[in-house]
Amino acid sequence: MEKAQQSGIRHISDFVDDTSDVIQLTVGEIDLPTPEKTKLAGINAIKNNFTKYTSNAGTLKLRSAISTFVGKHYGMAYDYKTEITVTVGVSEGIDLTLRTLCNAGDEIIMASPAYPAYITSTKIAGAVPVLVDTSKTDFKLTSELLENAITPKTKAVILNYPNNPTGTILSLKELAALAEVIKKNDLYVITDDVYDLLVYGDMKQAPSIVTLPDMKKRTIVLNGLSKSHSMTGWRIGYVLAPEWISKEMFKVHQTNVGGASSISQAAAVAAMSEDSDNPAKLVPIFAKRKKFITDYLEKLNIPYVKPEGAFYIFADISSFQISSWDFSIWLLKTYKLAVVPGTAFSEYAEGYIRISYAADLTTLKEAMARLESAVRSLKIFSK
Numbered sequence: 291m292e293k294a295q296q297s298g299i300r301h302i303s304d305f306v307d308d309t310s311d312v313i314q315l316t317v318g319e320i321d322l323p324t325p326e327k328t329k330l331a332g333i334n335a336i337k338n339n340f341t342k343y344t345s346n347a348g349t350l351k352l353r354s355a356i357s358t359f360v361g362k363h364y365g366m367a368y369d370y371k372t373e374i375t376v377t378v379g380v381s382e383g384i385d386l387t388l389r390t391l392c393n394a395g396d397e398i399i400m401a402s403p404a405y406p407a408y409i410t411s412t413k414i415a416g417a418v419p420v421l422v423d424t425s426k427t428d429f430k431l432t433s434e435l436l437e438n439a440i441t442p443k444t445k446a447v448i449l450n451y452p453n454n455p456t457g458t459i460l461s462l463k464e465l466a467a468l469a470e471v472i473k474k475n476d477l478y479v480i481t482d483d484v485y486d487l488l489v490y491g492d493m494k495q496a497p498s499i500v501t502l503p504d505m506k507k508r509t510i511v512l513n514g515l516s517k518s519h520s521m522t523g524w525r526i527g528y529v530l531a532p533e534w535i536s537k538e539m540f541k542v543h544q545t546n547v548g549g550a551s552s553i554s555q556a557a558a559v560a561a562m563s564e565d566s567d568n569p570a571k572l573v574p575i576f577a578k579r580k581k582f583i584t585d586y587l588e589k590l591n592i593p594y595v596k597p598e599g600a601f602y603i604f605a606d607i608s609s610f611q612i613s614s615w616d617f618s619i620w621l622l623k624t625y626k627l628a629v630v631p632g633t634a635f636s637e638y639a640e641g642y643i644r645i646s647y648a649a650d651l652t653t654l655k656e657a658m659a660r661l662e663s664a665v666r667s668l669k670i671f672s673k
């Protein structure tokens with residue numbers, strides 16, 4: 291574990307806890323509450339004493355609800371008895387998948403900047419993270435970049451689109467090009483689709499590589515309710531994988547966590563049925579916030595990656611010629627605004643900061659006013 295690192299996102303947010311009057315735009319957590327019917331299902335579960343162990347892989351009711359939900363959204367059939375595992379958030383799904391797939395020394399390719407848990411979980415699994423720099427290709431993994439990173443030790447590729455931290459999405463055509471390389475080299479693909487329903491524009495859902503021909507058998511899909519249903523604290527995620535992989539995952543999952551909380555699982559059934567329209571309700575709210583921040587950044591002449599999904603803006607602060615870590619600490623200490631330095635997502639994101647817009651417009655307005663004061667002081671300073 292000495293070779294692994296604490297998440298840089300939490301590093302900054304832990305710092306914030308000690309500082310008063312700080313506006314926190316760090317952790318990827320929606321400010322809005324869990325939907326009502328979902329909350330009620332959790333309350334009823336407690337009242338009805340549904341408070342014991344469940345089947346390790348998750349209640350049949352929840353797995354069946356997930357199967358129906360993903361059938362509707364991906365247009366794909368997953369057998370709820372053999373191909374679905376309910377996890378303790380997507381976080382467990384990442385760890386579970388990597389521990390199951392990896393032998394010591396296997397290489398796991400990930401597009402970088404990357405969500406920090408991919409790197410740490412790969413190391414915990416005894417494997418080697420191979421970070422591919424996507425900063426020169428619009429933060430998109432291309433088939434060429436992928437092909438160049440493959441060695442005889444490569445076991446799998448991790449994809450995360452809509453992406454944290456950049457909000458980028460890959461089109462089905464771009465995914466198809468990756469799928470060809472993945473099939474040719476007989477690799478697995480782990481696709482973290484946790485933001486797939488939080489997309490802007492005409493799309494209702496981001497495309498997923500699993501839907502492409504012959505990909506289901508080599509794809510592990512990670513998803514969950516933390517983002518789509520404001521349920522970070524309930525800790526519910528799920529893994530979709532072919533039966534033979536799910537069977538092996540089951541051993542790791544059973545040993546490590548036993549299963550997800552019974553109460554949260556009962557709530558999750560309601561989230562996926564009665565409150566299944568919640569992500570669609572969130573999108574217009576986030577679209578407004580996104581427009582507010584991007585308009586403001588344009589006014590300040592700060593370039594940013596155009597987000598197509600999720601709820602982050604990756605802003606380019608390289609013109610200020612300060613490291614993203616120093617910029618973030620200075621912003622926090624001097625202007626009481628907390629953002630995440632790009633380097634929390636790998637060295638390939640130096641010169642960027644991640645601004646989360648999972649906060650209400652009043653908070654965002656004050657946050658941008660503080661950013662403006664900070665930037666103006668820098669400009670005066672550098673003249």
Ligand SMILES: Cc1ncc(COP(=O)(O)O)c(C=O)c1O
Nearest residue numbers: 318379380381405454514516527
């Ligand atoms: C890309 C990505 N994957 C996984 C997670 C973790 O999700 P969960 O809260 O379901 O464990 C996050 C949380 O920010 C994330 O951004």
